[in-house]
Amino acid sequence: MSQTTQNGAISAPKKELLRGTAIAAIVAGVILAIAVLPAEYGIDPTGIGKKLGLTAMHNAAAATLPEAAPASVSATSATVAKPTAANPSAPARKPSTVAAPGEERAITIASAETAPYRVDTMEIILAPGKGLEVKTSLAKGATLIYSWKTTGGEVLNHDFHGEPLNAKHDEFESFILEDNVSESRGSLIAPFTGVHGWYWKNKNKTPVTVVLNASGFYTDIVRK
Template identity: 40%
Template sequence: MSTVPSSLPYQTSPRTLARASLAALAAGAAIVTLFVLPAEYGIDPTGIGGALGLTRMAGGEADEGADTPAVPAAAAAPIPEQNQASIAKATPLRSDEKVLTLAPHSGIEVKARMKTGDHFVFRWQSTGPVRMDMHGEPTHGPEGEFSTYWKQKDLSEAQGAFTAPFDGTHGWYWRNRGETPVTIRIKTSGFYTELFEPPAE
């Protein structure tokens, strides 16, 4: 008479099961201590949660991005040391205001004549979106040489402060790309010798 092999699954000893259970419990406790408590409740007995940045998550949505610096609108320029040499200006203080009308698909320039270090603040507004190009040309540079400072499409206003990096003319070119006339009003105040409209080329 032949014997039929047992079909029972593999069975482990009680001692092996106990060891496996203890290992699983230890691993679970380590995960809770090292990761869950710091991330969920801000409890960090080992200090590992802080090193991994998990404790910042415990504050919820109110703290999200707290350590992320805000993106500036524009890169800040270095500020020179403030003393008599950097503060005093030989160019007389003046203020100007101009109102310009741009026909459809036409452009116009307004420039300030400035020495190196001269400074003005400005604000302009238009009745419709325009393309703006703020740039400057050196006094004794080659014909056609210029430096672009700020170029942007579809603006209807802008304001700021400008310091001349070289002797020359500095200002704006606006272009109306629309089908109706646009009026631009610009105000400037600062140290420059003249605000003028260069003749159209």
């Protein structure tokens, strides 16, 4: 039963206070085990949290959280670097979003080259009604730049294309196809290791001379 103090306040006996505290602690522990741990931390010691769907709430919340960036990545990084054969330990960095005003950013492809840089000029004579190819050997990711023109302004059909190493029959990719042109220029970052180059078809009734200027990181250049 309760007791009255000198100032008129009513106080409970110590046994009742202790019992009330113990009951409150037990109730809090039950709530912690059944509701708080499954919902907040995914810990379900009793299994009741799973039945009540509380652990599912935790899993759904965890799935929507963004992954933390690696400590070595700067939040303001504006460059992309990937490990290469020459530097396999190069750290990956956050993709760049830099773009010129009014432009949509293109995909950046950059790589260190192992083949020496070279420059070649070649004069090719195409017989009437005949075709001819000139090919370079490029490793995947290597760059080739070119320009060509006919000496007399004659027009040709042109196919700038590539074939992967050990290509099967008719396994090739055309990069630039042009009909009735007297000159062309372009560049390529090789999408695969193989031979890449030009095919011209002379539909004229007289021979046509083509002057080809090529440069880049190819290992050879041959006419076929």
